[in-house]
Amino acid sequence: MTMSSMQRVLTTLGHKEPDRVPFFLLLSMHGARELGLSIKDYFSKSEHVVEGQLRMLNKYRHDCLYPFFYTPLEVEAFGGEVLFYEDGPPNSGTPIIKKKSDILSLTVPAVTETACLVKVFETIHALKEKVGDETPIIGVVVSPFSLPVMQMGLSAYIELLYEDPGLFNKLMAVNQQFCVAWANAQLQAGATAICYFNPMASPTMIAREMYLKTGFQVDTQTLSQIQGPTAFHLASGNALPILGDLAAMGTAAVGVSCLEDISALKEGCRNKLTIIGNLNGVEMRRWTPSQAEKNVRDLIAAAADGGGFILSDNHGEIPWQVGEETLQAISNAVHKWGNYSQE
Template structure:
């Protein structure tokens, strides 16, 4: 490493303070790929904190990644609440059938105790190992589902949407339970090994609910949760659009926002780039077809749109690289960031004029 090269942690912290580091940080987030990397079935992999930590360390080295991703799978919290999980060979585990059916069921629901949930305890051990491996050189990232998005799995999407639109008040007891759990789970991760969290709220995106609805329901809950989390959290809409609500997202106390490939990254930068770090917005599903040239173009476009002045971390827009994305594409992304992400970004003005 050259003497003026920052560590990943320095690079990320500089970016989060809206300044230019030595290069654009890269958060590449393979998860299920770890099972293949370690030569075990996915079901075994997600039950072995040591294997998950080793895989993430290898990925960080291979892709010059600027974080260690302490995420297992999105349905883990659903599992902690007692939901069934379906494991597959080449994809993230999925939530089984919803276990709540009507608002009457909420009275029987209680937030799980973290120490009683093997899936959560394994995640904490995974993150503790990542922190030891990082040795202060790279941030460890944990994940929580927002109290307003977890019901998609708990209730099923159709019933949840119906209640949101027709009987929103009936959901209050569920949101309260989820909120308490979210705060406890977030702080447990920060205590165990995570340096920062992703706050997943796909339901809050403009793709799923109206901006007015986000302002009325999701934003106040996010604001309360952020205030009680003892560390930074970045809001993630899991590929849902968010441009219209970005000023409201900024008011929740979030540490940044991950935007969709469907959002105009340059417009996002212009709108909130002076007060909010921006993450995004490569399309992981499309990566399956990328060749070297397209990959480089995608990376250049993103950096040109949001990189100047700092405050930008390149990542995919969904929070997880699909299993079927070829490894060579991830290598090309890494090489392109190395080539085009070095500050100062002197090439950007000429590039913009060409476009």
């Protein structure tokens, strides 16, 4: 029996094998290409993103809708600047926290009254109207522990983390209040689950011992207040040393890096966490259709058995430079090689 995307994803999250391997093409900017708009214009209206997401769902026959706009959206909500490009994801501009004492005057934006966030709620609501419970709608938040990378810059944040625990805790309190409200409002609008981006939690970024003393506490508290399922995404960062910590937090899935061994990840996650990953998004722009097919087939062979696996890229956003032919080849390969009953 052919499953709906929702059934397929829920089955694999339950660590059972669905009809075929579910796959998420985490496409954000590509919707602009579909509509013939600049990236900036595309994200200026929720209607554009709704149309872009639905067209890509139909074209690539994958298993989710991804109403993610751009990473600096949350900094925009705090009053920060967003810089748009013609050929890549928007960046956050000048940090809103220019000196450490600015943290003391930081206030939590009212999520339902902040224009840039309201666009996302409208997008999710409209998508939910279209697909109902057939297709998962993945909302996105940045962890309170990673948001300061954009709020104050990574170097200043690392120094804060190591040198000023008092101000660090104050910043976490503000960010946590925002993150919980922002995630729950997306769920309220119709999101099925929340992808919780947290590259700073990765041992690539900070030592596990330091994470356990700082971000782990923040993430545990934050995730416990989000009123829906979550996936913890490390945005290309390594995961192996903290898989047990992530499972202990109660998150359902983890987004993993292509620089780690997928077999070791599979063993570390088995029956505890669903793997989301881990096609190399940077290399993907150069793949031929046959390379795409081989990479998908190899990944399925290594990670799909027993469920607990959603095929995706390793970063949580496929680069603008990846073309339609490659995306179509990935989709075709999953539909060709991802059928569990073939095995």
